[in-house]
Amino acid sequence: DAGVIQSPRHEVTEMGQEVTLRCKPISGHNSLFWYRQTMMRGLELLIYFNNNVPIDDSGMPEDRFSAKMPNASFSTLKIQPSEPRDSAVYFCASTPGASGEQYFGPGTRLTVT
Amino acid sequence: GEDVEQSLFLSVREGDSSVINCTYTDSSSTYLYWYKQEPGAGLQLLTYIFSNMDMKQDQRLTVLLNKKDKHLSLRIADTQTGDSAIYFCAVRLSGGYQKVTFGIGTKLQVIP
Numbered sequence: 379d380a381g382v383i384q385s386p387r388h389e390v391t392e393m394g395q396e397v398t399l400r401c402k403p404i405s406g407h408n409s410l411f412w413y414r415q416t417m418m419r420g421l422e423l424l425i426y427f428n429n430n431v432p433i434d435d436s437g438m439p440e441d442r443f444s445a446k447m448p449n450a451s452f453s454t455l456k457i458q459p460s461e462p463r464d465s466a467v468y469f470c471a472s473t474p475g476a477s478g479e480q481y482f483g484p485g486t487r488l489t490v491t
Numbered sequence: 492g493e494d495v496e497q498s499l500f501l502s503v504r505e506g507d508s509s510v511i512n513c514t515y516t517d518s519s520s521t522y523l524y525w526y527k528q529e530p531g532a533g534l535q536l537l538t539y540i541f542s543n544m545d546m547k548q549d550q551r552l553t554v555l556l557n558k559k560d561k562h563l564s565l566r567i568a569d570t571q572t573g574d575s576a577i578y579f580c581a582v583r584l585s586g587g588y589q590k591v592t593f594g595i596g597t598k599l600q601v602i603p
Contacts, residue, residue, distance in 0.1 A: 420596060
């Protein structure tokens with residue numbers, strides 16, 4: 379299995395631009411998570427889906443952030459408009475079932491200038 | 492909500508044992524996990540323990556769970572320089588979905 383796939387691996391953009399991060403979970407996994415990691419705040423859960431349905435988006439920092447999961451094999455995290463304080467590494471993770479262990483993708487390093 | 496606490500830093504000499512500690516607050520925790528993150532990479536699941544277990548051993552890794560004190564530890568035997576990384580403790584509560592609460596991470600430095 380290829381594991382969780384994220385794209386792009388690196389993104390540099392200017393303030394005000396729209397950014398879309400993509401994730402392909404491991405086939406057969408029923409839950410998907412988006413995290414943000416920074417030195418200051420550590421690993422933060424932004425949103426998670428179960429069977430493609432958003433369950434908890436209380437970690438989404440503000441309305442500029444949105445996430446979708448149109449099918450079991452694809453999810454996006456969009457930031458519009460982006461700001462320099464959004465610079466972070468964004469991880470996607472998926473989990474197969476009852477024991478809840480999460481498998482992380484390699485992350486997308488976002489830099490907003 | 493659940494709080495998971497870890498110390499920020501641990502330094503050990505190569506060949507010694509490392510013990511990374513974690514405390515959590517919610518006694519209804521079901522699964523408890525240890526993840527490893529190397530520089531520039533995502534988190535990698537090392538091992539996990541179910542709450543009805545006291546100990547789990549996997550090669551050089553030993554996980555100890557003290558439910559009374561809500562304390563979880565990860566022992567790495569014969570620590571190698573390749574073990575240098577950040578180690579995250581994570582806890583999942585009973586019921587609901589798969590949400591897991593992560594600690595801040597402990598940076599392990601192995602001195603040759």
